[in-house]
Amino acid sequence: MSPDHSLSQARRFSLGFFPTPLVEMKRLSAELGGPRLFIKRDDQTGLAFGGNKTRKLEYLVGEALAKGCDTLVSGGAAQSNHCRQTAAAACAAGLGCHLALGGEAPDVPEGNLLLDTLLGAEIHWGGPHRKGEQIPDIVNQLVSEGKHPYRVPYGGSNTTGAVGFVAAMGELKAQLTQLQQSLTHILFASSSGGTQAGLLVGARLFGMGAKVIGIGIDKGEAGDDPFETHVQALANATVRHLGIAHHFSATDVIVENDFLGDGYGKVGELERRAVTLTARTEGILLDPVYTGRAMGALMAMIESQQLTRADTVLFWHTGGAPALFPYAADLIAPG
Ligand SMILES: *Cc1c(COP(=O)(O)O)cnc(C)c1O
Numbered sequence: 204m205s206p207d208h209s210l211s212q213a214r215r216f217s218l219g220f221f222p223t224p225l226v227e228m229k230r231l232s233a234e235l236g237g238p239r240l241f242i243k244r245d246d247q248t249g250l251a252f253g254g255n256k257t258r259k260l261e262y263l264v265g266e267a268l269a270k271g272c273d274t275l276v277s278g279g280a281a282q283s284n285h286c287r288q289t290a291a292a293a294c295a296a297g298l299g300c301h302l303a304l305g306g307e308a309p310d311v312p313e314g315n316l317l318l319d320t321l322l323g324a325e326i327h328w329g330g331p332h333r334k335g336e337q338i339p340d341i342v343n344q345l346v347s348e349g350k351h352p353y354r355v356p357y358g359g360s361n362t363t364g365a366v367g368f369v370a371a372m373g374e375l376k377a378q379l380t381q382l383q384q385s386l387t388h389i390l391f392a393s394s395s396g397g398t399q400a401g402l403l404v405g406a407r408l409f410g411m412g413a414k415v416i417g418i419g420i421d422k423g424e425a426g427d428d429p430f431e432t433h434v435q436a437l438a439n440a441t442v443r444h445l446g447i448a449h450h451f452s453a454t455d456v457i458v459e460n461d462f463l464g465d466g467y468g469k470v471g472e473l474e475r476r477a478v479t480l481t482a483r484t485e486g487i488l489l490d491p492v493y494t495g496r497a498m499g500a501l502m503a504m505i506e507s508q509q510l511t512r513a514d515t516v517l518f519w520h521t522g523g524a525p526a527l528f529p530y531a532a533d534l535i536a537p538g
Contacts, residue, residue: 209445210373210408213366218292219248219257225378227304228518230484237505238514241386242487243375246494246522247299251291254284254522255398258367259359260292266363267353268296276342277355278303278335279325280468282492282526285358285395287315290324300324301341301352305333314529358395362444364463365437368401368527369408369445370393376409377519377537385411388510391519392493392503393417393458394467396430398521400437403456407449413517418497421426431456456487462500468492473499478534491530497521 223232224247228240248257267275267400275293279286279302286302293300304316304323312320329337335357345352356364379385389411394401399417406415419430424520433455438451464471475497481498489495501518527534 208369209447210366210370213262213363213445214269215261216268216296218250218261218264218295219253221248222374222378223247223367223373225382228485228487231481233479234484235502235505236512236514238387238510238516241384241515241517242485243517243519244465245371246488246520246524248522250288250295251322252287252522252525255368255519256285256288256359256522257292257496258371259364259397259401260288260355260367262299262363262366263353263355263359264292264296267298270351270353272298272351272353274299274301274344274345274350274352275300275355276338276345276352277359278301278329278338280304280333281306281309282315282468282529284315284490284493284526286324286522287318287322287525289359290319290322291357293324294322298353299350301327301345303329303332303337303341304329304336305329305331309536314527315525316529318525331391342439358401360395360397360437362437362441365397365401365441366445368398369405369441372405372411373409381498385515386411386517387514388414388416389519390497390514390516392415392497392521393430393434394420394493396434396437398519399456399458400441400494403451403520404441404445404447405436406448415456417456417458418500419458419463420496422463423459430460431458434458459504461502462496464496464501470495470530473503475491475534477502483495485533487520488524488527489520490526491534492526493523494520
């Protein structure tokens with residue numbers, strides 16, 4: 204059985220342009236005096252300003268269409284990149300889209316919310332709920348109206364969505380083989396867990412030796428299971444879904460939780476420095492919430508010698524730049 208046999212069975216609806224570019228960041232590496240740095244440009248997936256959710260949505264929308272659904276329902280924060288890509292995916296597939304967003308309707312929508320609006324998504328405001336808690340109610344309402352809704356979970360992170368990142372690891376492996384390049388570490392922002400679960404399964408399936416390290420972005424609520432446990436469960440559910448015989452143990456899941464700062468969506472000096480330094484050395488725009496924090500973590504791990512000149516590190520750019528605009532005030536250094 205070829206390693207991607209089980210993957211080829213999954214239904215996929217094309218939404219993006221793949222493979223995304225893999226490029227070296229020589230100027231940033233020199234600036235940091237650190238390891239060789241590569242970047243995987245999933246901010247360039249091509250669907251309505253791109254991002255990592257495009258990969259998950261190709262499989263989620265594939266499943267929605269196979270089931271004869273007519274409407275995608277998802278949810279997240281008001282500036283959710285996942286919701287913006289879901290809204291765009293719905294348009295591209297000829298489906299309706301309902302989004303449950305945290306907060307209240309602003310007078311003028313900005314950033315991702317502006318894009319959701321332009322893409323015609325129907326928005327349901329959830330006040331304190333920013334993780335799609337109202338999705339089941341919206342689904343029930345649509346069913347009672349005779350619609351056929353498809354539930355896209357928070358962050359697109361279920362086994363179907365994670366398959367997108369299993370395939371992504373195969374894509375990366377092929378690019379590295381062509382460059383005759385190997386990696387010691389793969390770093391990325393990890394929040395709803397589907398990216399990390401998929402990459403873990405993909406690393407196993409395609410024989411990638413690099414350490415897969417998620418940078419924790421969201422503190423979560425008191426009483427939630429540890430995020431690592433969630434990623435482990437999703438990775439194990441994904442191997443079962445694909446019919447691969449493997450079990451991930453707790454020690455297989457590496458999440459760095461030292462960079463949570465003041466919590467989800469709170470921009471501090473770590474994020475400001477990472478966003479501006481990456482922009483000014485490479486001309487690459489990160490985002491304030493996810494990739495800014497993850498790159499800040501990478502920089503701190505170089506400073507603390509967790510990553511050294513002996514390493515070759517891939518930073519997976521997961522997108523999010525539309526959120527730069529609503530965060531303008533936080534991104535301009537104070538004083
Ligand atoms: C959703 C998102 C992530 C996190 O991916 P998960 O699969 O939810 O862990 C990282 N970066 C950006 C820009 C995102 O939008």
